[in-house]
Amino acid sequence: MTQPGVRKPGDTRRSRAQSSGVPAAEAVRPPKTGELVARRLRRMIVEGELKEGDYLPREAELLEHFGVSRPTLREAVRVMESEGLVELRRGSRTGARITLPGPEAVARPAALQLQLNGTTLADVYAARSAIEPPAARLLALSRDEQRHTALENALNEERANLDDPDRFATGAAQFHLRLVQLSGNQTLAIMAGLVHEIILRQTRSAVHARHQASPAVSHREHERALRAYQKLVTLVRSGRGDAAELYWREHLDVADDLVLADVRTTRVIDILD
Numbered sequence: 683m684t685q686p687g688v689r690k691p692g693d694t695r696r697s698r699a700q701s702s703g704v705p706a707a708e709a710v711r712p713p714k715t716g717e718l719v720a721r722r723l724r725r726m727i728v729e730g731e732l733k734e735g736d737y738l739p740r741e742a743e744l745l746e747h748f749g750v751s752r753p754t755l756r757e758a759v760r761v762m763e764s765e766g767l768v769e770l771r772r773g774s775r776t777g778a779r780i781t782l783p784g785p786e787a788v789a790r791p792a793a794l795q796l797q798l799n800g801t802t803l804a805d806v807y808a809a810r811s812a813i814e815p816p817a818a819r820l821l822a823l824s825r826d827e828q829r830h831t832a833l834e835n836a837l838n839e840e841r842a843n844l845d846d847p848d849r850f851a852t853g854a855a856q857f858h859l860r861l862v863q864l865s866g867n868q869t870l871a872i873m874a875g876l877v878h879e880i881i882l883r884q885t886r887s888a889v890h891a892r893h894q895a896s897p898a899v900s901h902r903e904h905e906r907a908l909r910a911y912q913k914l915v916t917l918v919r920s921g922r923g924d925a926a927e928l929y930w931r932e933h934l935d936v937a938d939d940l941v942l943a944d945v946r947t948t949r950v951i952d953i954l955d
Contacts, residue, residue, distance in 0.1 A: 717758070807942060856882075861914075880954065
C-alpha cells in the first residue's frame, strides 16, 4: 500500500506526459537495427557515395562494416527494395543493384489515395491550377536560356502533332508537365507528376470526344491552344514572371472548362480504371 505523499515509480513520467497532452499509454518505438542500416545506405545513395547502377558491396563486407547480423542486413536491403532504391536479382551472385525511382514511384500510391478518397476531376484540375502558374513565373524569372529553349522545343513538338488528335492530346499533357519540370522547383515538379497520368487520360478522352463531334471545331481549338503555348513561351523568354503567371492562370481557367465539360464530378477511379 502506497503511503500518502509517496509516488509510485513512473508517476512523475505519467504526470508530465498527461500535463503535456501526450497520452500516457503511447510509447515511441525505437527504430529497428535493420531500419537504421537502411537509413545509412539510403543516405549514401542520396549523397552520391553509391550511384545508380552500382551494386551494394558484398554481404560479408557490409556485415563487417555495420557490425550487424545477416538477418538484420537482409531486412535493411528488403526495406530499400520496397522503396525502389535497390533491385534484387534472385539467384544472381551480383547482389543488389542501386536504382533511382522515377516519379511513378510516388504517383502510383498517390493515385490510389485519390481513388480511395473519391477525388473528382475538378479537384485534380484545381490542384493543377495551383501548381502551374507559379511554375511559369519561376521559369520566366530564372532567365535560364537552356530551360527556356527546352520549353520552346516542347511547343514545337506539339505543333507537329496538330493533325493527329491522339498525339496532340498526349503532347498537350506533356507540355503542361514539362513547364513545371523546367521551373527549377523540384517539389512542384513532383506534385505535377503525381497528377500527370490523370490529366493525360482525361485530356485524351476530351480531345477524342470533341474530335468525334466536330473535327473542324476540334482543330481550331488545338490551334488556339498552340497560340496560348506560344504566348507563354514569349512571356517566359522575356523574363516577365508576373505576366506569365497571370496569363497561364487565365488560360487554365478557359482550357479546364473545355476539358472538364460535363465531367467535373467524375471520380478519379473512373478515369484510371
